[in-house]
Amino acid sequence: MITTQQLQLLKEGNKNAFEALYRAYNARIYSFVLSMIGDAGVAKDITQDIFLQIWEKRLNIDLEGNFDGYLFKISQNMVYHYVRRELLLQNYVDKLSNESADESVE
Template structure:
């Protein structure tokens, strides 16, 4: 599962995916599979389970491809699916006493790491919620910058606006996100490394 840099606009890939383009599906798989695997492994602490979660996530993506909205964040969509499937698996497995004991022991041994990972997961979801609440144009500009990796100049050209407008909208987005997070979360290294 080798991650690859985005070689094509995500929205274009999603559009092709909705038209049952398997090549687009393959590109998305290569772009997201490694990160989804790491995310699932951080929750389940089991390599085989994490691999299975990735497969199930992309199976669900394919089955639900027609339902994806044009302005919906594919990143948030995939990680939400992965998170939900992982939690469902844990709930199912907890009925098995041996697995429950294994999980308890494993989490105890790696408590600090596990807490940090869950904090990262929680912060990621809060950030996505804050992004979704941004005004339409502002959200689009922010997602083009942070999720699609476009430069300010590229965004300005695509939207036929000035670079200064792009910069202002991104700054307003960050201020809005900061207001929705508490002071402790704002000091998080994860937040600063991902968004600032």
């Protein structure tokens, strides 16, 4: 658990506060993402992206809000974004494969 004081330091750009946040939440976030994705490599990458986004949007952190909820909502949104992107890519590949198959039949 991270304290309000640590969150304030994080908002101010304190790298030690960010490292404390990372140590406190990395394993839990990774496990959460892995449970949704099922691929360890992808889960690791998404977890890193989540912490990068936290750093980039640190000024938006609500010190009075539920930080755990905020962090896990970001995690969930990042997973959904990944899945959406993968589905779009797969649909595109399928469409190209079908068009190639149709052309070779003709």
